[in-house]
Amino acid sequence: MADHPDDDDDDDDRKGGGGGGAERIIERAGTITGHDDRVWCLSFEPNRNELLATCSSDKTVKIWKMMMVRDDDDDDDDDDDAMMALCPRCVCTLDGVHERTIRSVAWSPCGRYLASASFDATVAIYQRVDDRDDVTDGNDEVKFECVAALEGHENEVKSCAWSPSGSLLATCGRDKSVWIWESAPGNHFECVAVLHGHTQDVKKVKWHETEDVLYSASYDDTVKTWKEDLDGDDWSCSGTTKAHDSTVWDLTQERVRDGGRFATVSDDGWVKIWNAGGAQRTEISSVNESKEEAPLECSFRSGHDRPILCVDWLGSSDRKKNNNSESSGDNVSKQPATLVAGGGDNSVRVYREKETGVWEEAAAVVNAHEDDVNDIAWFSLSSTKEEEARTSNYFASASDDGTVKIWKFSSNSE
Numbered sequence: 001m002a003d004h005p006d007d008d009d010d011d012d013d014r015k016g017g018g019g020g021g022a023e024r025i026i027e028r029a030g031t032i033t034g035h036d037d038r039v040w041c042l043s044f045e046p047n048r049n050e051l052l053a054t055c056s057s058d059k060t061v062k063i064w065k066m067m068m069v070r071d072d073d074d075d076d077d078d079d080d081d082a083m084m085a086l087c088p089r090c091v092c093t094l095d096g097v098h099e100r101t102i103r104s105v106a107w108s109p110c111g112r113y114l115a116s117a118s119f120d121a122t123v124a125i126y127q128r129v130d131d132r133d134d135v136t137d138g139n140d141e142v143k144f145e146c147v148a149a150l151e152g153h154e155n156e157v158k159s160c161a162w163s164p165s166g167s168l169l170a171t172c173g174r175d176k177s178v179w180i181w182e183s184a185p186g187n188h189f190e191c192v193a194v195l196h197g198h199t200q201d202v203k204k205v206k207w208h209e210t211e212d213v214l215y216s217a218s219y220d221d222t223v224k225t226w227k228e229d230l231d232g233d234d235w236s237c238s239g240t241t242k243a244h245d246s247t248v249w250d251l252t253q254e255r256v257r258d259g260g261r262f263a264t265v266s267d268d269g270w271v272k273i274w275n276a277g278g279a280q281r282t283e284i285s286s287v288n289e290s291k292e293e294a295p296l297e298c299s300f301r302s303g304h305d306r307p308i309l310c311v312d313w314l315g316s317s318d319r320k321k322n323n324n325s326e327s328s329g330d331n332v333s334k335q336p337a338t339l340v341a342g343g344g345d346n347s348v349r350v351y352r353e354k355e356t357g358v359w360e361e362a363a364a365v366v367n368a369h370e371d372d373v374n375d376i377a378w379f380s381l382s383s384t385k386e387e388e389a390r391t392s393n394y395f396a397s398a399s400d401d402g403t404v405k406i407w408k409f410s411s412n413s414e
Contacts, residue, residue: 046110158201221243369399
């Protein structure tokens, strides 16, 4: 179920920042409840953003339809100016597959498959079996069936991610390893590589935005880059960097053509921005583990007073596209680089780049949740009005308090 903030909500649900006369505000647009335990991860359906997948310690994956409905309290009779409210609805619950906490969930690029990674040491693959067009035309029924169970990790699987091509799935876990699985006809998955190199738990795997290049973040304070060998027979580490002074919890990439910079966050409370290096601009580490300095552009101390657990980079795909533009659009290109992060201090914070290498906290909600914020992601709403889309962006946060909250970040500085 979902609720919406009342007019007399606590001030902690609305906080702004920014200088130079700019007003930047984070407002809560809704709260999703339905899981019976902590929510670990959330993932929006690619391209459409109309479905949200969440996973929890309650051993379920839930699919939510992100619907905009007319606000019944709005007295405006003009349909064009009517106020719209976000009303997520649970349209599918996947259960009975995993025996322990589900730590990570990820959509395939085509939106037909979901992967879920669990503390029971398995990864489940679900295939969507309903007609996607029927859902967007008003039929709320969404159906998935489990078509594969991947086994191999020795214990808890912490993260899973699909490659941009959709042909590869990466997983990682407490056993310090990274696995790469290749999909084959008939919903078969073959392990094509087991990658070792990290000395402690691997917390996160993340693919390059456009290339089949993989990154892994670990409790050993490092980020590693993995690439397929030229002969195509195996994968190997092309570089390692000691990214932080403590656990690297998450990393995200700037969503620009051909991929852009990277951001990492950590137990140490710092946000670091890395330039993409190498001939293909896919490296975020010194090549071949040499002692050369990694391509660090800048680092800044966050407003979080406990570990930063999650981060996401706002991209053009997370904003409503201008109907007059087929590309990323001039409106999008003029937007400053923007990150959203959540942490162990229960807060969500938005950071913006004032100039190259100089970042500021644009807005924050100090008590966004009642417990740790485990995951965070920007998303777009296709029904958002053009003016609002130009000045507002939405993101969702998942927490140990068992809820997912929807937030609107607004700025008049554009």
